[in-house]
Amino acid sequence: MTGRMVNISKRWGFHGVEALKQAGPLYKLAMGMLAVMALAGAVVGIHGFFVGYHHVYGVTKQIPWGLLISTYIFCVVTSTGLCIISSIGHVFGGEAFMPIAKRAVYMSIMFMLGGFCIIFFDIENPFRMAIWNVISPNFSSNMWWMGTLYGAYLVFMIIEYYFLLEQNHALSRLMGFFGLVVGIAAHSNLGGIFGMLHGRPFWYGPYLPIYFIFSAAMSGGCAILFFTTLGWRFNPEIMNQRMERAVKAVTQVTIFLISVIIFFTIWKIVTGMVSEGKHLIIMSFLTGDYAINFWVFEIFLGMVLPLYLLIRSRGNNFNLILTATGLMMVGIFFMRYDIVIPGQMESVFHSLGVVEEAELLKYTPSFHEIMVSLFGLAFIGFVYLAGEKMLNGHQLEKHEIVPEGGYICPGCGAIHFMEEGETEEEAMKRHHRIW
Amino acid sequence: MKFPKINLDSLKNEGTESVTNHERRKFMKLGLAITGVYAGGKILSLSSSIGTAHASGGTEIVKKYPYNPHYSMVIRQSLCIDCEKCVEACNKTNHVPDYGYRTRILTKKYSGTLDKQVEFIPVLCNHCNDAPCVRACPTVATFKDPITGIVRMDSKRCIGCKTCMLACPYDARYFSFERHAVDKCDFCWEERLSKGEKLTACSASCPTGARTFGNLTDPENIVFKLVHQLEEQVWVLRPADDTKPNIFYMKGNMLSVDNILKEQKFKYYDPNKV
Structure with a gap:
């Protein structure tokens, strides 16, 4: 395959900076604003780094994890989810899912990098981490596994993306498989960090690692739909029959996964109501400080409305899908916030009945924390917009003339060559290593 | 102040025949189970993974601790008057900044009680x-x-x-910006114990003896004596977390405690009568 196409831009669909220059003024304006936001966020973050985070962040001794951790989790959950959903196609051979692979893997890498941007400004000594994580590992620490596995995950995803560009499906599939396994291990370890804190009954238990995986898959489906339909608004050419079929398939999976998460949430609330350690926090979701977060953002915008809209869209009304998943992204952001912050608001000494810890603890994100979160999110938005143009909407090169003996694969859209006596289906299976 | 009147003389002695073996054993275990001292067949639950001590019947005292000296603190809660001398001494000795603490004293208020309305609970790393x-x-x-x-x-x-x-179920850690690291109580290891001192700053400065510090493996040590008795209840904070803490709590102003410290075996033992 590589021998047939020499030009890298043709082979990878790489359109370079030229494509950016040809973008419309609004597109450029959006990119400019995202770039300014990301830069401003980075500058504010660096300012915080030098004056000391304790002066500028809203986190306290008793609520040490704030908005930055929840935004980091939002990013890595989405990244893992993109990997999970896209793997249905290019790892497990679900033909309908194949066309989304390139955009999904690209965004998965970018979400991971965005998450790392944010966590850099949350960890107090990020430079020590690079040294001591390697020379002094604690194998019983979920934090160590999470960090290390996510590092490996990023490497696998980058290699996988390279092979996807190269259209080397055998190796991209292998790397995708490793990426998926490592990603799920890393992500469930992230849930495990929370699930293994004995002193925090709201988090403790096997619920969170399991919930995180399903929730990631839901976020991934949502993100693929959002970024694909948004890309379609910028460049309607990206939608072809294969992509339409893929969007429909992802919509169906996402509908299923939203239902799963609704089920999870119902049982979290119901069991929490009868648990001594969780009751206060659950009540603050239902009627207290977090009621708006929970009912409006998490339940309505994050699950119920998108579920209705996605069903209404029938998987082919792209505007409706875009609206539904856009709202859902906002809802999911609050979902992550509602895991991290409320879990800390009941002091460990609350149950002792002492005067000092009678009240639930409060946390409000500070300006610096909001800006640093914006740094990561704006970075993701910027590279998404840049990617849509520079990578030509993540399409494969146009095949105006199909060479003899070849045909356009209905799955990946690339040209497959049939060997003698082979049918198209057999050639597709051989090409994608499907047995 | 009114106390409920119970005429002990007029009560009939039920005798020990009516107490079943099972019930008696349950009663013996009760104190230990609540305190976390007896946990899952391992007396004192201090044996950790080294676990050389196994209980039989639930009334034997552990013979071996995983560390030596096994530093531990027994807080006699009733003796604490919230003077905060321990907090001051700790802050001074360990250079604790004003935004953090290594130890603090919690206040618990009661209403409708006859003897006192407030109790102070010193807390630190367990x-x-x-x-x-x-x-x-x-x-x-x-x-x-x-x-x-x-x-x-x-x-x-x-x-x-x-x-x-x-992760800490005792809220004993804070991030120290001066040290660029999380800081916590180290039983004054850096500042005192490693330099030959026998007590932590907080227990040395405690005017009432509420904080007793020592080596749990030494039978002569006050900490050993206070923990290795059945008469007065000893407990730990948040036993359900099963972290096997080394800070023990007891009420501590009772006659029996004095008797223990005076090496008398029974609560109502009077050496003059022998």
């Missing part, structure tokens, strides 16, 4: 044998000292992820 913070730390920046069992910090390894602060 130097747990199964310390959740040690498990959670990604870089072994916090560790159990293999000799003394003190949960210590190696500041230069701390990356500041703050997982240990959330």
